[in-house]
Amino acid sequence: MSKVIEQDVSILSSSKHGLVYLTANDWALVADKASRLSFKKGEVLVQRGKRGNGVYLLLKGTARVQIPPQTPAPVIGPGEICGEMSFLEDAAASANVVAEGDVEAYHLDAPTLQSLFELFPHLASRFYRSLATNLSRRLRDVIGPRSEQRLEQRSEVRSEPPAAGPKRSS
Numbered sequence: 001m002s003k004v005i006e007q008d009v010s011i012l013s014s015s016k017h018g019l020v021y022l023t024a025n026d027w028a029l030v031a032d033k034a035s036r037l038s039f040k041k042g043e044v045l046v047q048r049g050k051r052g053n054g055v056y057l058l059l060k061g062t063a064r065v066q067i068p069p070q071t072p073a074p075v076i077g078p079g080e081i082c083g084e085m086s087f088l089e090d091a092a093a094s095a096n097v098v099a100e101g102d103v104e105a106y107h108l109d110a111p112t113l114q115s116l117f118e119l120f121p122h123l124a125s126r127f128y129r130s131l132a133t134n135l136s137r138r139l140r141d142v143i144g145p146r147s148e149q150r151l152e153q154r155s156e157v158r159s160e161p162p163a164a165g166p167k168r169s170s
Contacts, residue, residue, distance in 0.1 A: 005031045008059050008106070015079020017137070018057070019130035026123045029116060030057070034106035039063075039099040045082060046097040052086035054109035061103035066096040067142075074141065075100065084131050087113070 001009070009027040012018055022030070034057070039045060045056050045063055062077045076082060076097070086093040087110060117124035 001028060001031075008036075011059055011078045012057055012106075013079075015077075017076075017134065018079035019081060019127060020133065021126040021130045022123070023126065026120075026126060029120065029123060030108065031106065033112050033116060034108050037105055037107050039103040039105070041099055041101045043099050043103075044096060045099065045103070045105065046086070046093045046095065048094065048096045049092050051090075051092050052083045054107055054113065055081050055083045055087050056097075056105040056107050057081050059104045059106060062100045063097045063103055064100055066098060067094070074138070081131070081134065084135070088131065 005028075009024070009031055012031075013022065013024065013027050036059075037056075039061075046052055048066070048068075058076060058078050058080050060078060062075050063082065065074045065076060065082065067073060082097045083093065085091075090110075113127075117127070
């Protein structure tokens, strides 16, 4: 494995918000099959409403995930993935992902991923488990503050004495 790929694998495997269940061997396979792309500030990695053809794994730089009408928009960085929802659903992207500065990323197109998964089923299992964990975390980040407020409101309502209901006539 070349020095550059070793550095890339180190970045990808050490991210706490990346594909955490992939092994060193999985990462070597992914790095070998991926295309390395560069994006300048303001360039779009994933475009909302357009069908993607795979996923991006950020190696350097950061990108903003623009989810209307959410503010502030989440930022992803080295080791994180984008385009995964479009990949999973084989549908149009639900958000824009825009480079905040110079970004380098691996791109894995869907046919390449499917081929890897057929050859290495355990890689597929770890890949999809990692995606599920990431999507769950991201969903919690989006609904977290709102759901905490709702829980607090519900507990306040429960602590109040019940209101007298309408009387029924027999």
